[in-house]
Every structure is written in C-alpha cells, then in structure tokens.
Amino acid sequence: MKHLFIINPFAGKGGGVAYAKEIEKHFMKSKELGNKESYYIEFTKGPGDATEIARKYVESDRCRVYAIGGDGTLNEVLNGVMGSSSSLGVIPAGSGNDFFRNIGDTVDSSLLYRTINGTEEYIDVGRVNGRYFLNVASVGIDAEIVANARKFKKYPMFFGMSSYIAGIFYTVFRYRSFNSIININGMEHNKETLLLTVANGKYYGGGMKIAPRASINDGSFDAYHIDRANPLKIVLFFPQLIRGRHEGFKEVEHFMSEEIRIRSEERFLLNVDGEIFDTCEAAFNIIPNGLKMIVPLKTQIDIMYNM
Numbered sequence: 115m116k117h118l119f120i121i122n123p124f125a126g127k128g129g130g131v132a133y134a135k136e137i138e139k140h141f142m143k144s145k146e147l148g149n150k151e152s153y154y155i156e157f158t159k160g161p162g163d164a165t166e167i168a169r170k171y172v173e174s175d176r177c178r179v180y181a182i183g184g185d186g187t188l189n190e191v192l193n194g195v196m197g198s199s200s201s202l203g204v205i206p207a208g209s210g211n212d213f214f215r216n217i218g219d220t221v222d223s224s225l226l227y228r229t230i231n232g233t234e235e236y237i238d239v240g241r242v243n244g245r246y247f248l249n250v251a252s253v254g255i256d257a258e259i260v261a262n263a264r265k266f267k268k269y270p271m272f273f274g275m276s277s278y279i280a281g282i283f284y285t286v287f288r289y290r291s292f293n294s295i296i297n298i299n300g301m302e303h304n305k306e307t308l309l310l311t312v313a314n315g316k317y318y319g320g321g322m323k324i325a326p327r328a329s330i331n332d333g334s335f336d337a338y339h340i341d342r343a344n345p346l347k348i349v350l351f352f353p354q355l356i357r358g359r360h361e362g363f364k365e366v367e368h369f370m371s372e373e374i375r376i377r378s379e380e381r382f383l384l385n386v387d388g389e390i391f392d393t394c395e396a397a398f399n400i401i402p403n404g405l406k407m408i409v410p411l412k413t414q415i416d417i418m419y420n421m
C-alpha cells in the first residue's frame with residue numbers, strides 16, 4: 115500500500131510541517147517491525163497544487179492520501195482523488211478544520227498514527243458546478259462573509275472563528291439580498307435570497323454549526339434558505355446560527371434534497387468549502403458513498419511503536 119501525505123506549509127500557522135518528521139519516524143519504526151509499505155511526503159507550493167499532486171499519484175496506483183492542512187487543502191486533495199479508488203484521510207492543521215469536526219475525534223499526539231492505521235468508510239460527496247466538496251457550499255451573504263473573513267485572517271489577532279465574526283460585521287450592513295429561482299426536489303420557488311447553504315457536513319466558518327442535522331453518510335444534502343432580513347436581525351441571528359439554533363427563525367427554511375439548483379439574473383458569490391467563485395447559477399448534487407474516507411482508530415496505538 116502507498117501512503118501519500120500532502121502538506122500545506124501555509125495552512126493555519128504552519129503547524130502541518132512538523133508532521134513530516136513524525137511521518138518519517140513512524141515509517142522507520144514500521145519498517146523495523148517488518149512492514150514494507152511505501153510513503154511519500156509532498157509539500158504544496160501554492161493554490162491548486164494539492165489537487166495536481168493527488169491526481170498524479172492516484173492515476174498510477176491506489177493510495178491512501180492524507181491531506182495535512184485546513185479545509186481548503188482537504189478540498190483540493192478531494193478534487194484530485196475523486197474518480198479514483200484511492201482513499202482520503204485528514205490531519206487537521208488549518209485554522210478552521212471544520213470537516214474534521216464531523217469525524218468527532220480529537221487532535222492529539224497519536225492522531226497521525228491512528229489515521230495511518232485507520233479504517234476506510236464510505237461517505238457522501240457534494241458537487242457544485244463541477245467542483246467536489248465535503249463540507250458546505252453556499253451562496254449569498256455567506257460567501258461574501260467568507261471572502262471578507264479571508265482578508266481579516268491575514269492579521270495575527272484574527273484566528274479561527276474570530277476572523278469569521280469580523281467578516282460578518284463587515285458584510286452585514288453592506289449586503290443586499292437578490293432575487294433567485296431555486297429548484298429543490300423538482301419544485302421551482304421564486305425567492306429573495308439572503309443565504310442558501312447546501313451542507314454535507316455540519317460545520318463551517320471555524321465551528322459554526324450551520325447544518326445541525328447534516329450527516330456525511332445519509333445520501334442527502336441539508337439545505338437552509340434564509341429570506342431577506344434587515345441587518346439588525348441578521349446580527350441577532352448569527353449567535354444562534356453559530357450554535358446551530360437558527361431553525362426557529364421565520365426567515366429560515368430547511369430542506370433535505372439530493373439535487374438543488376439556484377439561478378439569478380444578478381451575479382452572486384458561491385462558496386465551495388471556503389473557495390469563492392462568481393456566478394449566476396449553481397447546480398448542486400450529492401454523490402452518495404462517493405468517497406472512501408480514512409477514519410482514525412479510536413484506540414491509542416503509539417505505545418506499539420514505543421514513541
């Protein structure tokens with residue numbers, strides 16, 4: 115079995131780099147114990163690189179591919195792995211690490227070893243406008259917030275969710291809803307859209323529980339549409355959204371669907387696992403059991419390697 119580790123040295127505060135030594139240590143010990151598995155460590159050099167690296171390896175062989183970085187890195191690796199028989203694991207080393215929250219594990223000193231030895235389970239994958247995603251895709255105010263949060267993230271005082279909260283305040287008073295036509299479960303609806311989130315995973319924005327009912331293996335999206343609301347209401351609304359308690363608001367509608375389409379005469383921003391695109395139409399579909407995910411073992415195995 116080939117193990118490919120793709121490390122984004124710029125994700126989070128660069129914490130992913132330290133894993134390279136740990137990986138080498140692990141495979142040295144493993145070799146001493148008689149295992150003959152090969153491993154490769156690749157550092158990304160810029161945006162898009164993780165997709166190219168993953169694709170290059172999985173085209174020639176079945177691999178276990180590990181994304182070491184944040185949600186952006188994971189998304190890029192996913193887009194390189196899809197269509198192959200390789201599996202994908204995640205070692206969180208970003209600032210938000212929202213996808214990892216769905217796995218319900220903790221980042222501890224044994225995570226790397228538990229993941230290398232982890233089991234493989236099928237999970238669903240989302241696709242929008244030809245791009246795959248694991249977590250959440252959204253349009254409207256939200257994508258605008260992600261774009262603005264990214265600007266704040268560059269400053270050291272903004273970390274994790276704080277850059278997102280700064281993005282919210284910056285965006286809320288400037289943003290205007292747009293007229294849209296949304297097709298869900300074959301029915302067309304005319305809407306005034308403040309936000310449409312289409313979720314496979316539960317979290318985004320550094321721990322905001324945007325889709326409390328979502329599950330990565332139920333074969334369906336959990337979608338939330340939020341109608342036009344005034345800025346003050348939006349500000350009041352976000353603390354509830356962070357905790358996943360937004361379902362009670364009259365502006366919020368929840369849908370389960372395998373296919374969703376939104377179009378508008380106005381252009382809007384589309385957020386795909388943190389990546390932002392400008393468009394006037396977005397077509398989402400779920401691919402049930404579309405990916406073999408590497409799930410870390412629950413037991414501590416570092417003792418076995420005497421580390």
Ligand SMILES: Nc1ncnc2c1ncn2[C@@H]1O[C@H](COP(=O)(O)OP(=O)(O)OP(=O)(O)O)[C@@H](O)[C@H]1O
Pocket residue numbers: 122123124125126127158159160161162163183184185186187188190207208209210211212388
């Ligand atoms: N060598 C590099 N230099 C600069 N940027 C890079 C490099 N390699 C990858 N990137 C880009 O870094 C971006 C951010 O990575 P990522 O999302 O993994 O980290 P993060 O933003 O810290 O974490 P999170 O998304 O979980 O908040 C990605 O869009 C990726 O394309």
